[in-house]
Amino acid sequence: MTTYIIRRAIQAIFVLILVTIIIFLVIRLMPGDPILTVISQQDLAEATEEQIANLRHYFGLDKPIIIQYFDWMGGVLHGDFGTSILHRVPVVSEIIRRIPITFHLGALAFIISIVVGIPMGVICAIRRGTWMDTVVTVLANAGITVPSFWLGILMIYLFALYFDWLPVMGYTSPFENFFLSTKQLIMPVICLSLFPIASSARQTRSSMLEVMRQDYIRTAWSKGLEERLVITRHALKNGLIPVLTLKGISIGHILGGSVLIETVFNIPGMGRLAVTSIINQDYPYVQAVTLLLAVIVV
Incomplete structure (x- = not known):
């Protein structure tokens, strides 16, 4: 019984890791740019290239994708799911309110x-x-x-x-x-x-x-x-x-x-x-x- 539980736990961990990798890649393969979406929805049409670059840096989107993934996973392991790009609020607080x-x-x-x-x-x-x-x-x-x-x-x-x-x-x-x-x-x-x-x-x-x-x-x-x-x-x-x-x-x-x-x-x-x-x-x-x-x- 103990062996079965351990095996199932290991399988669950691998499945969750695979899910995080897939969703992390798929959402970034979608057409469009989240920073430009934020700019268009918040009436920042006159934002300069420097301001756009600062936003990318603030959300870590200027890093290589593998670094972004490990940064995010490191935060998840500490209970930090990041900050909303659109609303600039912690993701955890919104999830706690909605779940x-x-x-x-x-x-x-x-x-x-x-x-x-x-x-x-x-x-x-x-x-x-x-x-x-x-x-x-x-x-x-x-x-x-x-x-x-x-x-x-x-x-x-x-x-x-x-x-x-x-x-x-x-x-x-x-x-x-x-x-x-x-x-x-x-x-x-x-x-x-x-x-x-x-x-x-x-x-x-x-x-x-x-x-x-x-x-x-x-x-x-x-x-x-x-x-x-x-x-x-x-x-x-x-x-x-x-x-x-x-x-x-x-x-x-x-x-x-x-x-x-x-x-x-x-x-x-x-x-x-x-x-x-x-x-x-x-x-x-x-x-x-x-x-x-x-x-x-x-």
Whole structure:
């Protein structure tokens, strides 16, 4: 067991190092110049070549790229993710402010995917071949194929603009206004939990059907046990083991999906920060957000 943990830890370290190298290189291969972006957005059109050079030196962009990488990694190991090129504030402070919002959204989507998806899969397995199985299977397949951002745009048009039932977008802490926060999160949580619900339902159905074919389940049926007891005491206990194991992977899907969902619904979380940082070529933000997401997934 100890050997396995050590091996997994070493693999995780190598994966994280590879992720940092890839994102560090990819963001710098994008067309454009972050310094010129800052100048254009802050009305510094008359900036001299000397001022531009000073900005490059201040952010370390005048150094060879390999030196920039090791400087950044050295800072990360000391808890310093750098300074935002656009806003001139420490990256850590902005991440600390935004990460609870993303975790709030992701936690709700994760819980709902378990509460809704697993019972749907169990019902499909128990009632295999019935209309209930057909309906849930069709809905699960649709949930996997429908793009979450497209669904978000559609829900905004219907429930916020057309019917005026829910707020268009934004985020309010539940500690400030619980009712408003709940209304604001209904649409983004539904969009973000759609894929995990569908995948949980399909995985649970497949796992439960496999377990219910086992000999000990047939023995329980032959002894005349009630269906409820066979399902809850025998089939469900073993059928959920692979499903719950795979739920860890869905955390990565939820965090990845939050990038688009937070942008669509204008939620000031980590996902929206990543998108705006990529658009503005704010290297430190992009590198920090990507690394944190990689750490959580790995």
